[in-house]
Amino acid sequence: MNTQTTTQAHLEQGATEAVVEAKNLDLVFPTNDGPVQALKDVNLTINKGDFVSFIGPSGCGKTTFLRVMAALEHPTGGSITVNGMSPDEARKNRAYGYVFQAAGLYPWRSIAKNIKLPLEIMGYSKSEQDKRVEQVLELVELAGFGGKYPWQLSGGMQQRASIARALAFDADILLMDEPFGALDEIVRDHLNEQLLKLWARTNKTIGFVTHSIPEAVYLSTKIVVMSPRPGRITDVIESTLPRERPLDIRDSQEFIDIAHRVREGLRAGHADD
Amino acid sequence: MKTFLSVLTVLAAIVAFWYAACVPMNIKGVLDAAERAGVEVSPATSKERRDLGSFGLVVNNSFAIPETFAQDRPRLPAPHQVITELWKTTVMKKVTSKRSLVYHAQVTLNATLLGFVIGTGLGILLAVGIVHSKVMDMSVMPWAIVSQTIPIIALAPMIIVVLYSVGVQGILPKAIISAYLSFFPVVVGMVKGLRSPDAMQLDLLKTYGANTNQGFWKLRLPSSMPYLFASLKIGIAASLLGAIVGELPTGAVAGLGARLLAGSYYGQTVQIWSALFAAAILAGLLVALLDLIERGVLKRMGMAS
Ligand SMILES: Nc1ncnc2c1ncn2[C@@H]1O[C@H](COP(=O)(O)OP(=O)(O)OP(=O)(O)O)[C@@H](O)[C@H]1O
Ligand SMILES: [Mg+2]
Numbered sequence: 001m002n003t004q005t006t007t008q009a010h011l012e013q014g015a016t017e018a019v020v021e022a023k024n025l026d027l028v029f030p031t032n033d034g035p036v037q038a039l040k041d042v043n044l045t046i047n048k049g050d051f052v053s054f055i056g057p058s059g060c061g062k063t064t065f066l067r068v069m070a071a072l073e074h075p076t077g078g079s080i081t082v083n084g085m086s087p088d089e090a091r092k093n094r095a096y097g098y099v100f101q102a103a104g105l106y107p108w109r110s111i112a113k114n115i116k117l118p119l120e121i122m123g124y125s126k127s128e129q130d131k132r133v134e135q136v137l138e139l140v141e142l143a144g145f146g147g148k149y150p151w152q153l154s155g156g157m158q159q160r161a162s163i164a165r166a167l168a169f170d171a172d173i174l175l176m177d178e179p180f181g182a183l184d185e186i187v188r189d190h191l192n193e194q195l196l197k198l199w200a201r202t203n204k205t206i207g208f209v210t211h212s213i214p215e216a217v218y219l220s221t222k223i224v225v226m227s228p229r230p231g232r233i234t235d236v237i238e239s240t241l242p243r244e245r246p247l248d249i250r251d252s253q254e255f256i257d258i259a260h261r262v263r264e265g266l267r268a269g270h271a272d273d
Numbered sequence: 274m275k276t277f278l279s280v281l282t283v284l285a286a287i288v289a290f291w292y293a294a295c296v297p298m299n300i301k302g303v304l305d306a307a308e309r310a311g312v313e314v315s316p317a318t319s320k321e322r323r324d325l326g327s328f329g330l331v332v333n334n335s336f337a338i339p340e341t342f343a344q345d346r347p348r349l350p351a352p353h354q355v356i357t358e359l360w361k362t363t364v365m366k367k368v369t370s371k372r373s374l375v376y377h378a379q380v381t382l383n384a385t386l387l388g389f390v391i392g393t394g395l396g397i398l399l400a401v402g403i404v405h406s407k408v409m410d411m412s413v414m415p416w417a418i419v420s421q422t423i424p425i426i427a428l429a430p431m432i433i434v435v436l437y438s439v440g441v442q443g444i445l446p447k448a449i450i451s452a453y454l455s456f457f458p459v460v461v462g463m464v465k466g467l468r469s470p471d472a473m474q475l476d477l478l479k480t481y482g483a484n485t486n487q488g489f490w491k492l493r494l495p496s497s498m499p500y501l502f503a504s505l506k507i508g509i510a511a512s513l514l515g516a517i518v519g520e521l522p523t524g525a526v527a528g529l530g531a532r533l534l535a536g537s538y539y540g541q542t543v544q545i546w547s548a549l550f551a552a553a554i555l556a557g558l559l560v561a562l563l564d565l566i567e568r569g570v571l572k573r574m575g576m577a578s
């Protein structure tokens with residue numbers, strides 16, 4: 001019920017506001033074996049509240065594009081803005097939370113203290129830190145686990161804790177690079193479902209890298225299909241699925257059609273090399 | 274239990290070998306003494322005996338074997354002689370006595386610990402500098418390496434003479450030699466430790482807009498702890514060695530080094546060996562203590578291996 005109203009609000013205020021705009025983006029890595037074109041002529045607009053998945057074969061530049069958004073890499077050509085600013089400025093404004101494939105929790109910190117890490121760095125007050133830890137633990141369904149240490153948690157719980165850490169400060173963009181890549185199918189399904197709920201509740205814009213077609217289709221409002229050498233976008237699919245998605249939506253014809261189009265896009269990308 | 278038995282077996286083998294070695298090492302001295310006391314030995318004169326090998330002497334004079342474990346100043350003291358001496362000079366002596374090994378060990382220990390603290394502090398500071406500054410990395414590291422290639426036995430007298438000429442003496446010169454030996458493993462270990470966080474960890478901090486300082490205290494320093502402890506264990510042993518070497522050129526009257534020196538002046542081999550063992554035991558205790566602290570700390574930090 002609650003979820004539904006926020007989703008509505010989400011739709012009304014969000015739909016047209018561009019959060020990320022990439023124009024003719026190029027990125028060349030100089031390497032010992034000569035330059036590697038990781039991104040070529042990438043044009044993409046991500047709107048507020050979008051859930052955008054990046055899918056494509058290994059080496060097509062998914063991670064690189066995410067890192068460009070996060071100002072961890074800098075493009076060698078073209079332009080990109082995040083919230084109307086350069087990625088570097090956006091970072092100073094705490095525009096995004098980043099979730100890596102490995103949870104990367106500090107073993108010497110409890111879960112709560114791990115979540116406090118960005119808050120300490122950003123100078124939140126003690127009471128604010130405690131409040132936010134409570135909130136995000138709730139969001140990722142880890143309430144009560146704050147005092148535990150990472151090794152006391154399963155892989156899936158650790159990854160949820162790392163998502164909580166990325167949610168703790170008010171970044172409105174969440175960038176996730178194969179966050180569930182190392183987890184088994186069942187845990188993954190569960191986390192996907194949770195992630196959708198979390199997205200609906202928090203009004204975040206999410207960039208999500210995956211190798212799984214069903215995962216991409218199930219989660220996204222927009223699916224970006226990429227192909228390698230040079231890394232480029234070959235198709236952008238706007239999902240027609242409703243925002244509210246029970247797991248069994250994956251058996252619907254609509255879902256299968258979108259998945260089919262993604263598969264075609266991936267195949268086309270492969271055909272020309 | 275099985276490992277315990279194996280360890281015991283190895284230990285027994287070493288002791289047996291040691292006893293066996295005492296016989297040929299000491300036989301000549303024993304026979305010389307016997308000859309002086311009027312006992313008949315073969316060959317009869319010292320000169321003839323010198324031409325015969327030690328093993329030949331043992332074969333000809335097997336009656337003298339027990340005596341090779343009981344000399345006053347043997348070339349190689351037998352294990353029980355060393356242990357007896359250790360016992361007499363530790364448990365049986367008041368610790369304030371100049372003849373107590375505990376007293377001497379404590380003198381050396383003070384210099385060791387002071388040197389260890391100085392060396393560790395210096396090592397950590399240098400490592401921090403090296404990790405954060407390319408210039409320091411390229412200018413300090415080569416010198417640190419060169420410093421360790423100079424034999425300390427050659428350098429120690431110079432350090433002591435130089436410090437003496439500026440009026441520094443007592444515990445400090447020894448501690449400085451200790452520090453000189455112990456800072457190096459700490460530098461090497463800490464540089465590696467502070468650089469141990471992987472690219473992902475560093476990127477994560479970057480996305481939070483963390484500065485160098487925060488990166489150091491929140492990530493680099495805690496990550497380096499296992500490396501630090503490994504270095505400290507090498508460092509403390511090196512410190513002890515430094516303190517002992519520092520006692521040799523001054524003709525110090527107190528300390529394990531002084532005992533070694535005095536022992537060798539007067540041919541008191543039993544005393545030399547017991548001082549050596551005292552040093553080894555002390556080093557073992559210090560390393561074990563660090564090991565204990567390491568376990569506690571790393572366990573609390575969730576980094577126990
Ligand atoms: N720091 C770097 N230096 C040099 N080349 C790089 C660097 N990072 C990525 N590349 C190259 O850029 C290309 C794109 O890499 P990227 O990591 O973005 O691929 P990806 O789509 O994320 O692949 P995967 O699915 O395997 O994670 C690859 O050819 C890769 O070798
Ligand atoms: Mg990748």
